[in-house]
Amino acid sequence: MKPVTRIHSRTAVLTDENIDTDRIIPARFLTTTTREGLGKLCFNDWRYLPDGSDNPAFPLNQPEARGCSILVAGRNFGCGSSREHAPWALLDYGIQAVLCSEIADIFRNNSLKNGLLAIVVSAAEHRWLLEHPGVELSIDVRGQVITLPDGGHIRFELEPFARHCLLEGVDQLGFLLQHADDVAAFEARYEAAA
Amino acid sequence: MTAARTLFEKIWDAHLVAPESADTPAILYVDLHLVHEVTSPQAFDVLRARGLKLRRPDRTLATLDHSTPTLPVGADGERPYANPEAKAQVAQLETNCREFGVDLHGWDSSDRGIVHVIGPELGATRPGMTIVCGDSHTSTHGAFGALAFGIGTTEVGHVMATQCLLQRKPKTLAIHVDGELPKGVGAKDLILHIIGQIGVDGGTGHVIEYRGAAIAKLSMEERMTVCNMSIEAGARAGLIAPDDTTFAWLEGRPQAPRGEAWDRAVARWRTLKTDDGAHYDRELRIDAAAVKPTVTYGTHPGMAIAMDTPVPAARNAVEQRALDYMHSRAGQPMQGTPVDVVFVGSCTNSRLSDLREAASVLRGRRVADGVRMLVVPGSEAVRRDAEREGLHEVFTAAGAEWRVPGCSMCIAMNGDLAQPGQLVVSTSNRNFEGRQGKGARTVLASPATAAASAVAGAIADPREYTNQEQAA
Numbered sequence: 001m002k003p004v005t006r007i008h009s010r011t012a013v014l015t016d017e018n019i020d021t022d023r024i025i026p027a028r029f030l031t032t033t034t035r036e037g038l039g040k041l042c043f044n045d046w047r048y049l050p051d052g053s054d055n056p057a058f059p060l061n062q063p064e065a066r067g068c069s070i071l072v073a074g075r076n077f078g079c080g081s082s083r084e085h086a087p088w089a090l091l092d093y094g095i096q097a098v099l100c101s102e103i104a105d106i107f108r109n110n111s112l113k114n115g116l117l118a119i120v121v122s123a124a125e126h127r128w129l130l131e132h133p134g135v136e137l138s139i140d141v142r143g144q145v146i147t148l149p150d151g152g153h154i155r156f157e158l159e160p161f162a163r164h165c166l167l168e169g170v171d172q173l174g175f176l177l178q179h180a181d182d183v184a185a186f187e188a189r190y191e192a193a194a
Numbered sequence: 195m196t197a198a199r200t201l202f203e204k205i206w207d208a209h210l211v212a213p214e215s216a217d218t219p220a221i222l223y224v225d226l227h228l229v230h231e232v233t234s235p236q237a238f239d240v241l242r243a244r245g246l247k248l249r250r251p252d253r254t255l256a257t258l259d260h261s262t263p264t265l266p267v268g269a270d271g272e273r274p275y276a277n278p279e280a281k282a283q284v285a286q287l288e289t290n291c292r293e294f295g296v297d298l299h300g301w302d303s304s305d306r307g308i309v310h311v312i313g314p315e316l317g318a319t320r321p322g323m324t325i326v327c328g329d330s331h332t333s334t335h336g337a338f339g340a341l342a343f344g345i346g347t348t349e350v351g352h353v354m355a356t357q358c359l360l361q362r363k364p365k366t367l368a369i370h371v372d373g374e375l376p377k378g379v380g381a382k383d384l385i386l387h388i389i390g391q392i393g394v395d396g397g398t399g400h401v402i403e404y405r406g407a408a409i410a411k412l413s414m415e416e417r418m419t420v421c422n423m424s425i426e427a428g429a430r431a432g433l434i435a436p437d438d439t440t441f442a443w444l445e446g447r448p449q450a451p452r453g454e455a456w457d458r459a460v461a462r463w464r465t466l467k468t469d470d471g472a473h474y475d476r477e478l479r480i481d482a483a484a485v486k487p488t489v490t491y492g493t494h495p496g497m498a499i500a501m502d503t504p505v506p507a508a509r510n511a512v513e514q515r516a517l518d519y520m521h522s523r524a525g526q527p528m529q530g531t532p533v534d535v536v537f538v539g540s541c542t543n544s545r546l547s548d549l550r551e552a553a554s555v556l557r558g559r560r561v562a563d564g565v566r567m568l569v570v571p572g573s574e575a576v577r578r579d580a581e582r583e584g585l586h587e588v589f590t591a592a593g594a595e596w597r598v599p600g601c602s603m604c605i606a607m608n609g610d611l612a613q614p615g616q617l618v619v620s621t622s623n624r625n626f627e628g629r630q631g632k633g634a635r636t637v638l639a640s641p642a643t644a645a646a647s648a649v650a651g652a653i654a655d656p657r658e659y660t661n662q663e664q665a666a
Contacts, residue, residue, distance in 0.1 A: 016512050018394055018494050022626045027607040031261055031279035033235035033286050035347075045628050074512065076395040079428060079494070080626060081605075082330040083233065084346035102395055105364075105430055106330060110346035159362060161218045171348075173240070176356040179212065179221055183358055186211040186223055 003169035004115045005141050007096050012060050012068035013133035019073055020080035021107060025089045027081070038085055039092030064134050069096040072129040076100075078107025078118070087111040087118075097139055099146075101126035112162040113172060117141065119156045141166055198469035201435050202366050202401045205341040205466070209324045211358055219360040225323040225340075227353045228309045229256040229296065231287040232607075233328025237351035238290040246355045248294040253357060255318055256291050257299040258284050259308045261608055264570050264597035273301075276609030294354075307573020307599045310334040310541040314418065315575050317447025321436035321463040326353060331541045331623065332431075333424040337417035338444070339436035339466045341401070344425060364430045365475035367400040368468075371408040373482040378657040380551070381416035382543060382621065382640035384408070385423045386488040386498040388480055394496030397429025400475065403468065404434050408482035414443040415547040422542045423623050426495035435467040487655050489528050490625045490638040492516035497625075498638070501529040501653055519627055520635050521617075528637065528653050534616035536567040536594075536648040537630070538641050540604035543621035544572030546579050548641040552621075553585045555645035555659045556592040562651030567594035568610065570602040594648065606630045619647040 029041045047058045054061045060068075071090070077100045078086060087110050090098070097117035111118035117139060121129065129135070138147040141163060146154040158166075165172055199207070206222070214220035227250075234256075241248060248254065261280040263273050275281040291298035299305045305312055310331055313319040319335045325342035326332060328350040335342035345359065352359055369392075375384060389396070402424050404417075412420065417434050424432030441460050444450045451459045486500035493516040499505065507524040508514035517524065522531075538544070538552045549571060561567045569589045571577040577599055580586055586596045603610040604622035606629065612618045614633025621644050625636035639647065642656035649659060 016515075018496075018512075020494070020624075020626045022624070022629050026628055026632070027605045028276075030232050030607055031277065031283045033283055034239075035236050045632050076398070076428065079394060080330065080425075080624060082328060082344035082346055084236075084328075084348060087346075102398060104395070104428055105398060106344055106346060110348065113346065113348040159219070160216060161360065164217070172360055173244075173348075173352055173355060175218070176221065176352055176358055176360065177246075179358075180356070182211050182221070183223070183356055187357070190208075190223065 001115055001169045001171055004117065004166040007069060007117065007139040008137070009069040009096070010134050010136050011070045011072045011099070011129065012065035013072045013130055014059055015074050015130055017074035018076045018079055021078055021083050021086040022080055024078070024086040025083065030083060030085055032085070035085070035088045037092065038089035039094065042089040042093040067094070069094055070099065070137055070139070071095045071097070072099045072133070074100070074130070075102050075126070077103050079104040082106045082110070084110045084114070087114045087116045091116050099126070099129055112159070112166070115166060117166070119158070121154055121156055125154050198472040200366050200468045200472045200474060201339060201403055201433055201466055202341065203472070205322055205324065206363060208322065214362060219362045222324060222359050222361045224326050224353050224357055224359060225253060226313070226318055226325045227254045228313055228325065228327035228329070228332065229254060229350070230259050230309050230327070230329065231283045232260045233347050234290065234350055235283065235286050236347050237354055238294065240351040241294065241354055248296060248354045250357045251295040251297070254296045254354070255299070255313065256287065256296050257306055257309050257312055258287060258301065260601045260605060262600040263608055264600045264602045264610055266598055276607070280608060304574050307576065308541045308544060308601055310422065311544060311572035311576065314338065314414070315447065315573060317444055317450035320444065320450065320459070321440060322466050326359065330425040331422050333429070334418050334422040334541055336421040336424065336432040337414060337434050338440055339434060339463070341431055341433065343431040365400045367397060367402045367429070368474040368477040369402055369404050370406040370477065370479045371404060371482050372406050372479060373408055374411065375408055375482045375485055378642070378660065379485050379487060380640050380642065381412055381419040383485050383488040384482065385420045386490065386495065386638060387485045389423060389427045389495045390488065390498035391480065392427055392478070394426065394494045395428040397424060397427035400429050401431045401433060402427070402429045403474070404432060405468070409434055410437065413547060414439060415545045418545070419542055423495065426623055436463050487640065487643050487657070489643065489653060490636070491520060491522045491528050493519055493625055493627050495623065495625060495638060499528070501643070501655060502527050529655060531617065531637070531653045533565055533619050533647050533652055535612045535618040536561070536565060536644050537603040537618055537620040537622065538644050539568070539570030539572065539602050540622035541572065541601070542623045543641050544570060544576065546576050548621065549576065549580050549585050552641040552645040553588040555642055555649065555656055556594070557588050559592055559649045559659070561593040561648045565648055565651050567648045568597060568603060569594050570597040571599050573599050603630050619644045619653060
């Protein structure tokens, strides 16, 4: 994994609440056995018209939303299915951070493990971000702060271990593998007691 | 004296390889890892790329359910897969299980079925365990007093390689369901009612423990239906303390302990309940007597109401869009809405008792003209039991299709789907836009409501379709 330290972009906004992972990537595309190339399927049924052309009503198809790598989404983004294909698709599409007042647990976990910054902000900050699409933000992972164009700041929490892995560009499996002896000791104790 | 603990805390504490610190999450040991074809291939690839073994094949149980066709092998001897990718995905799991020594309950197994149906059936799901799967409906297994939750594919790889997960301790939410469910009202109505009350994100960050008189009276199948949909309230997991109902259901199952080991296990399982005075982060109460046959009217499971109650007005543009998508009208009840397709199945409602419930309505009746009804048993075992009772004949005589086990139209990735605009009354768990086919409109309901709606050709109250001779 590449380290994720700072993201600088204008925001694209999807105001809908409860955008579920089926909307991020419909189930019929989950027959894939790889994680690559899912960006073209991201938001598929919302993004394209039946003839395959871009749906002009999809907010991320607007010219001003093109190329934005920070997504501000309505409350409870990523609810529903645990499919990791959702963060894979968003990353491949070009989204590197999702800002929301509440993010579904499994989606948030999956995102952080793939270098997609899933960041929870306060309800008031969220409302402001939803009302100001296209605002230029700079997200500092180390400092856990988002800088606004006027110099204002939004502070955010990030699970410390996930933050460490993002900054170092390491995945969490390595850490678990380092604890193989602890796992074996636990297992011996645990299975003897059963 | 140790402090009073909740059921969740007891299971959590018993599985800590290392507790959490400010810098690192807890390392949590996983007793049982359930695997299916959709969320595992990329995790097996990680093992290969790093030269790792699958650490505990004996704690891993795999099956085929999501991409599998529910029509039998054709005249050409081929299974009618929706597309070559689905076929390749199934073949990939077969290859992966062979290579890594995992027990696959595949096409040639008499146990194959939806992963959350077969785990309990086999007795692989037992009280006090930690159970994970790359599938959000893993919460189903919480019905047995197991801490069970869905994970992503990266974490599937973690469990394969280390039998552990890195986890921050979730919060706890107690939902006390007081009183008694009215006659003709079931577990699906109850959980839809609960999600309608607390919202589609009402459980985020929490493990729910369902408790109270109405929960204690539920059968194991009903408890699975309730816990299954915990994720639809955003919860990490749902839990119900094990009791005599649980033990009676598990005894004699293939992987359940036997003899003295069984007695010892039951003695241990009896301690798996929340201590008096233990603290939950949140608690709320639900009055079971107030629950009616409940359905959804919008595009997430929190948009649920009693079918005879007027659909509430949209509070914002997003809700209005949901009503428009569903063609639901504020002020009108859902009851009476014309139906195109009825689906009985999924990890929520595909067990024998669910099929009996649907069959009891359909016996001696016909699916209305123009309505397509699909009945998909949750497993080969359910299929065998149902056929032994002749339920399949009740379904086919009524004009419904009786299929081969699988997830089918719940996730609609195997070719079983509804057409754009069609209204589906479905016993599954998600009514998201397009979930059952692009443009399809899903109304979640109980098996009884689904069957009654199939007969009426419109959303109908199953209490009006009770067969008197069976009530005795």
